[in-house]
Structures are given as structure tokens and as C-alpha cells.
Amino acid sequence: MSPLILLDYAAVLIFALTGALVASRQQLDIVGFAFVASLTAVGGGTLRDVLLDRNPVFWLGNPNYILIACGAALVVFFTAHLVESRYRLLLWLDSFALAVAVPAGVAAAMGMMQPGAIVVIMGVVTGCMGGLLRDVVCNEVPLVLKQGELYVSAAFGGALTAVALSCFSSEMLVILGGCALVTWALRAGSMLFGWRLPVYRSRPPRV
Secondary structure: HHHHHHHHHHHHHHHHHHHHHHHHOOOOOOHHHHHHHHHHHHHHHHHHHHHHHHOOOOHHHOOOHHHHHHHEEEEEEEHHOOOOEEEHHHHHHHHHHHHHHHHHHHHHHOOOOHHHHHHHHHHHHHHHHHOOOOOOOOOOOHHHOOOOOOHHHHHHHHHHHHHHHHHOOOOHHHHHHHHHHHHHHHHHHHHHHHOOOOOOOOOOOOO
């Protein structure tokens, strides 16, 4: 298997687990679990492939991705009650999913010889859109937009790292590994140590 296919499989599996966990928090039925898990699992990759004009879209060319997402939903449906803090598990699984999906977007764009700016955008899109769709559909505050937290910023930093590494090395393992490491380190640092970006503060208008 190519690195992109392996990354897509891993991203689909982990993002599907996060989608199913959110479905459990909303107390959906088993069909709702499968829908939210699948939407989360393939949302970012679908938008990536549409924007890059990759034909067919990855899960249409290989329906096993949907089967994996539905299988993950089934497992969570019967086991979610065993987890003491589902939200904490969700946060950590989502951080790993982000660290896998961003390199998947980067690999897809680089494989099509896209310029650096597009590589970065595709990394961010692939990493962030599935989780955004999940949270919006389930009426949760999107993790992507949590005030000041490093999420999109983590994806951006990881994708930018990949572009920078590609200037010095053609080894995809180095490029994608560095991308994943920086993405996860930034996201995990935000959760563990409170790393934040400055947020906008309104000020009284000047007279």
C-alpha cells in the first residue's frame, strides 16, 4: 500500500471512532452512529479530493473505507458506556486523527505536484473538515473553533513543516513523519499545557 492509502485508512478509522463517540453523547440510534461516524471519517478527505479533482473520490473508489467507519460505529455503540470520560477520550482520539489526516492531505497534494500553498491548504482541509462537520451536525461546539485553542493552527503548522522539509529531503517518510509529529505536538500541547493563540478583544471605539 502507498503511504497515502495507509494514512487514509488510519484517518478514517480514528475519525470514525470520534464521530461515534459524539453520537453516543447525543444518544443517537445505531443508524445515527453509522451516519455520524462515516461523515466524520470521510468528510475531510472528500473535500480534499473534490478540490484536487481526484477521480474517483477515495471512498467511492474503495468502499472499504465506509465499511471501516460503520464497523467502528458498531463497536462504539456497544462499548461507549464502559468509558468513564467519553469527552476526554474524544479529545485525545481527535488529536491523533488530526495528526494522521493532515499528512494524508499533504501526501495527496504532493502526489499531484501541487505548489506549497496548495499542499498546506489541503493538509488543513483534510485534517479539519471531518471534525467540523461532525460537531455541526451533532450541535456541539466545534473543536476546530474553540476559543484560542490550537487546532487549525496545529494542522497549519504540521502542513507547513511538511513543505519546509520537502525543500531539504525527498523522503516521504521524513516529510510526512515530521508533519504528523508537529501537528500532534501542537494539538497535545494546547490540551495539556494550555498553549493558545491571542484572541480578539473588543475595545471601546475612539471618539
